[in-house]
Amino acid sequence: MNIWTDIQAIFNNREIAQLLGVVLIVLAVLLSKLRKSLVPIFKILTGKIFLIIFSLIGAYLCGIILLLKNLEVWQTSNLKDVLFWLFSVGLILVFKISEAKSNAYFKDILLAAIKWEIILEFIVNLHSFSLFTEIIILPVLFLLAMTQAVAEMDDKHKMVSKYLQNVIAVAGILIFSFSLYKSIINFDKVLTIQNLVVSLLPSTLTILFIPFIYILALYSAYESHFIHLDFMTVKKDKVKEVKKLILHIANINLDKLLRIKKNFEKRVFYDDTDLKSYIQNISKQSKI
Secondary structure, three states: HHHHHHHHHHOOOOHHHHHHHHHHHHHHHHHHHHHHHHHHHHHOOOOOOHHHHHHHHHHHHHHHHHHHHHOOOOOOHHHHHHHHHHHHHHHHHHHHHHHHOOOHHHHHHHHHHHHOHHHHHHHHHEEEEEHHHHHHHHHHHHHHHHHHHHHHOOOOHHHHHHHHHHHHHHHHHHHHHHHHHHHHHHHHHHHOHHHHHHHHHHHHHHHHHHHHHHHHHHHHHHHHHHHHOOOOOOOOOHHHHHHHHHHHHHHOOHHHHHHHHHHOOHHHHOOOOOHHHHHHOOOOOOOO
């Protein structure tokens, strides 16, 4: 088999079109003046902290793959689905970790991973158009979505935004109808264990990734608060005592830690406040 046949055996036309789009965007950025502004970002992403985080993500995903392999639901072809998930969902969750202001944040991620729209996405992704058609459709839909998002920001363009929403909705219905029709006439080929695994894999990865991002959010909250405590006073012994109490009281409860972080007062380092009782009290306050 030639290289192109090998590629088509791994990726469908939609995935190939998406990859081509990414390659073109990367090349456009690298060949433009924007490449200079990417140097500081590249240095940050290749710094010690991010390299550790990326290594931990890799190790965690390897653990998930081993779990799926032991459950006999893993195939080597699923690796590309893991990579697509990593760059479209996984890394975004990591970079948005600062938005984790309560345990409810992770509940929302869980609910989003099991939403009913997954069934629609499954049907839509079962079949793709010809490569030429996909290459035309994807940038057009992307341009429409971007234009609609910009129009939505200004009340003057509400009519334009609504019109574009309708156009995108019609396009979505047509694509869904095509995939549904193809699924019905090829029912025996569609209803396979492998297709089921592929359809459930992104949601499964997201759900299994929640503990990782929770621990990452917890570590980040502890680190930022402990650094802040170090600058609150020169009384290092008291700072050390406070840190131990926070670790003991908040433990792995992000809500408690964030309550402590928000409500902690500098004065307790200088008065006769019972630190243990104080930290316990502020960890139970209703608002974060």
